Amino acid sequence: MKNRPLFDLPxxxxxxxxxxxxxxxVQIxxxxxxxxxxYESELNKISIWEQLDSIEEPFLSTLAWQLSLDxxxxxxxxxxxxxxxxxxxIAIDLHRYKGSVWAVRNIIRALGFGEVDIIEGLGIRYRDGSFERTGIKTHSGHKKGxxxxxxxxxxxxTNDIAELLRKAIPEYAxxxxxxxxxxxxxAKMRRNGSYYHNGLYNRGEA
Structure with a gap:
């Protein structure tokens, strides 16, 4: 189906x-x-990509809708x-590379959560020192993991962010x-008063 402009879609x-x-x-x-x-009319008046860093809501959410990013x-x-x-x-590239490690890594980066390591598989195949015993991979995990x-x-x-990531990431993995x-x-938690022992954070896994 050919895409229709947002303002032309009742x-x-x-x-x-x-x-x-x-x-x-209908009244609603x-x-x-x-x-x-x-919103559509206003968006059409500006060069979106050149001025993206100055665009605010609600136009950002409208753009996300148009780019199927909502x-x-x-x-x-x-x-x-x-x-x-x-x-x-990165929306266009996300759709282009959806289903890849690139997409997962760049979503996390774009959201401001920094650089991550993505470890694929659960098993250690060889006892040759090529894998560290970090608990992430095990000798018993390679067949089914x-x-x-x-x-x-x-x-x-935070724990709630981790829970949302667990739901969001598989869509692009x-x-x-x-x-x-x-x-x-x-994760390094600086002892500067930015973090509290209030259950929002933990130092383990989700």
């Missing part, structure tokens, strides 16, 4: 046919349609304007792979 057309002609529904959606058309969890993880802009900047992967963070993330754990044992 809001009612996105609703189930069983309700989109209901008078009360007509103002929404006008607002959407206004995934329930991904956009929820983008808490700052910077994170939202960074996601939009090949599709699993672990993401190691070096920046602290290789379809054959299964997220086994998010590890943030190596």
């Amino acid at each position: 809001f009612n057309d996105m609703l189930p046919s069983s309700i989109n002609q209901d008078v009360s529904i 959606t007509e103002p929404l349609q006008k607002q959407i058309s206004l 995934h329930e969890y991904i956009w929820q993880l983008a808490e700052s304007l910077t994170a939202k802009r960074n996601l939009i900047k 090949w599709p699993f992967y672990t993401i190691i963070f070096y920046e602290p993330i 290789p379809s054959r792979s299964v997220l086994y754990r998010i590890n943030f044992k190596n």
